[in-house]
Amino acid sequence: MASAEAEARKNSWNVVIAIVDSGGNIVMLQRLDDAQFGSIDVARQKAHTAVAFRRPTKVFQDLIAQGGVNLRLLKLEGASPLEGGVPIVLGGKIVGAIGVSGVTSQQDAQIAQAGADALLK
Template identity: 65%
Template structure:
């Protein structure tokens, strides 16, 4: 990380988003990528050309949901798919794959949310951003 404290700064968010954007471009997928801090506050937002504007809020909410519940939004989606509809009524929960928490040294420091293509593709893009945390280039 660019800083020594366990929280995200704008520079970190840009690096995570850049790795995610690279994955999206590699697949020619128009998406919105959002990065939030540990409190769910928006740090960074990127919208590819020709991405529907509805994906802006969805990407933000996926990231907020991932940090609020400290788990990938896919976990919530799986619960709903198994018939646990109470997850649909949790405040701040969006049970759609594509939101991942950002964890550093076992501490939740933020999240990434992606929206614009199929939800498993959104998650693939988000994972590329998370993977940047584990690379030597981060």
């Protein structure tokens, strides 16, 4: 959480950061000053999606951008097709995920990745 929060603060981004365990249960949630209330649920959904499907949520965003049959991904109940959810992988196992919401999807992902990368050090 500290590394993700530091990345957000370094860039003056007011976001919500959610961390879930391997079962999708919230273990940490941080709403930075002036982060919009709506980002709480979005950050949680991004983290939940990343752990449930064992991949970054950017995968879903990219597939949907291609259109066609991939648009069916929009119907995944409770899943977020927006970039900003990143699995936390330790020793080759997914142990949780980080979801971020509040700025652009790419910036959300940058913050989430900073948090996930810190655990590898």
